[in-house]
Amino acid sequence: MLIIKLIGDFHRERTFDRFADLKAYIDRFWDDSLLLLKEAAEEEEERRQRNRESIESDQ
Template structure:
């Protein structure tokens, strides 16, 4: 699932859609008005965001309302936290190894 989330965030239009939804629910037509691309293209972007678990759609009659699914970002946060922790650990180990080598060369 994390791969799907990351993939969906690689497209600037999708990130902009999420930014628009940060304050609440919007219809697909209101979202589309913010872009110079076709309504079907916006619908496709919204579908990808929905499939990745980052947005929720609510149907009311003929309208579709989209909002951010905040829980969808939890998995991304866990991934980033783990990636960051692992990177810091590797950096710490490399620094310790370099320090050990300096001491060994001075002895």
């Protein structure tokens, strides 16, 4: 009976470890995605600002 309990405890612990690993992966993916989105938005804003300045200097 003790062996069965130990196996069950080990399995629950491994399942928790896998869940924790998956959650960490999802968190990193989300953080990376937000960072890429922020960088793209900043680049787009810089491009628009350069275009505005170019149009103003042409007038």
